[in-house]
Amino acid sequence: MAQIDCFGQPTTIATAAGLEAWNATQMAFLAHGAATPEHLGATLTADPEFALAHAVKGMFMLLLGRGELIQTARDACAAAQTSARNLPVSPREQTFVAALEVWLEGHPLKAVALLDSVLEAAPEDALAMKLAHALRFVLGDAQGMRRSIEAVMPAYGDDHLARGYLMGCHAFTLEETGEYGRAAATGGAALELCPDDAWGLHAVAHVYDMTCSPEKGLNWLAGREAAWAHCNNFRYHVWWHKALMHLDLGQTETVLHLYDTLIRADKTDDYRDISNATSLLMRLELEGIDVGNRWGELAETSATRTDDGQLIFADLHYLLALVGGRREDAAATLVARIAADGARSANEMEMRMSSPGVAAAQGLEAFGEGNYGAAFRGLSTARRHIQLAGGSHAQRDVFERLTIDAGIRAGAMQEALGILDERTTRRAGRDDSFAKARRAMIATATASSLHASMN
Template sequence: MLHDVCTCAVSLTRPDTLDDWNAMISAFLAHGAETPTHLGKVLEAEPGFAMAHAAKSLFSLMMGRRELVDAARQANADAQGALAAGGATQRERLWCQASDAWVKGSPSAAIARMEEAMALNPADTISMKVSHAIRFILGDNHGMRRSLEAVIGAHGSDHALRGYALGCLAFAQEETGSYDLAERTGIEALEYARDDAWGLHAIAHVYDMTHRPDCGISLIERNTDAWSHCNNFRFHVWWHKALLHLDKGEYAHTLELYDQKIRNEKTDDYRDFSNASSLLMRLELEGVEVGNRWQELAELAETRGTDGCLVFADLHYMLALIGDDRPDAVARLTARVAQDARAETEVGRIMRDPGQSAAEGLAAFGDARYDSAFSHLAAAQPYFQSMGGSHAQRDVFERLTIEAALRAGCLTEARALLSARTRLRGGIGDTFADKRLAFIDTALISGPAVAAQ
């Protein structure tokens, strides 16, 4: 029997198809643009390979797009049909079960099947990556770390994919607050895999969270091999660079990166959209005029606002709608989130907490009803983690909660939120926090008239 680059047995019958399968694995781990091309070649050459259909289904669901749910369902049906023909390995059956579970609304069950595959062979890097990716979508940072720590020992120096495993571990370490360790692990990941965009971005997260913008900018600029080959993940790396320049107060350069790199290709992928909308909102909170840039995003938000696949995406659509002052569209999206929050599904539970309160808070912020905005956002804030994404991505909602508190005159509450945010960052403040704390100190000395401004 043939074995793939993860050292796992596969039911493929042709060495050339195995080459394409291995190329797909490597591209997927590196966030490479050629991932779907390699997967398509495998499906064309050996359509009876059930795991490839399951991979197509799982990858489609990761995109968070309503129209791709149907594609995922079809790929899952193809996987189950191929599975019924027999000949699949246990790992391949687990992948098909994972696909079926997520299509039916249980991403956590899909994670469980991936973990079972990793128990069969801890060196199974692609199962590790899929578990990691779904946990990321669900905001399960501690689960990410436990999962990686359980299998990293099987990815020794002789494992062809060690660098990518280390990159995932570095990100999990960063998301659980082990910043020094994450930096060291991420640097090692790049030594093993020069094209490990995820590992590079894990280190960039460390520098963002620990207020070292110059280190982050230098890291990104001197490691272009790690991310220039990427699919749209390269836009996210540019976004990280923009955040670092924003922290330095270099607003003109931040807008230049927005126009020339982050939003040069105006896709409607929710991840690209979240890069753009969150960056514009951060700029506006610093008093920067962003011109008509909201309009393009708001148009897309109106078309994507019915997706209802991910709370994370919905709340970023809301940023664009309030940014462009579209109250009717804001009301429609708020109502849709409330409707979806009634569903007894995993997505429905996240729509309830934090989705519904967060959506209502953002809508109130857009209307300058800051008392209501702070009330709703503060109710959602303890649950922000469950919307998925990273600390850096969710921070725009932390900033808005703090800003709503300040504009509502709730200075004590704003200070407490700033303190909690700084603790999350290893006790290191940043430019955003320093400016708000200085404002609070001045307002408390000068009295309520300043606090209300």
């Protein structure tokens, strides 16, 4: 007999203990809670035949973007399929299993479409809402994220347990689509409803990054640490945002302290943690800050990931580590593998290896070699489609900064200025400290060139 979960969804789970653990799994997932795997494990211990839990486990594995976890996801899919054959499951639960199947076949867009079909039938299904949001984030589909969230919003009344988490997701989509004022207000309201909504809190941090307001950002985060202390490795990402704010203020000693004590205190090999670390160190180096030997462990870890090929976003950050750590051979191996995957383009993720992946990878490699003309050509080509790499505006900004600096170093002043102007327009028409410094560099170089031509 189906039991009703905390979001009102009929769920073919056999035991009361299993349902309790399943509800805890869903709530923890919405909050990016570190306890999510523990609750999911308890669910499957209580009900080993619960097909939906197996399917969700497989999706969680795929969201981690690691090649060695593909088999775990396949095993979870097989368990879900077996359970669905042996026991009657609802069409909703069968659709989750089907979404995992097509995702494993290399078609995440089809998986999103299946999750959307769940939401069309049951818009109040917060599990499907958050999974669709997470997958679209990986795919770089900001407009799709917003459409998906706004389509289900009428179903989330004041009594819906996930209303605050939905609002946090909405805040992020508003920020990524340029509605900064609404995003900040919505994120604040989300946190009032769900004080542990780290995603909503971080959406507001994004607003302050994109509007060049680091002081306001620091004030926003101050005293709200409990909102992300319970998180999985997402907590490192929130500390990364805090470090970006200090960097914009020129407080580099504070940035390095945050890096050492919070952002990279745990030397994990999770690509999201690697991306936090590499992009922060690269930003520091572009400002002329000596980061010491910090590249070493990142490069060592990333050298073991050159054949992974699950996400171009991950691969480009592994490459940043190899460039920063002067691991030329490993960097060349990774660039060649991205090119080979891109040439094949057998599925959606390999198509992203092709574009923007190949041009971005070649540009990063050339930057590390000091070949700034080639770096600018590669990176400026990649930026036309860089959103397809996934992530957020703030995360992808490291590639924008490298493109601009490559242009300046290559003497392509007007082209670099044009990209800088586009970046400023996207940031509510405001310049951060990076933009101000580059405008000064371009002005000085242009004046010197004009003076030389007149003599």
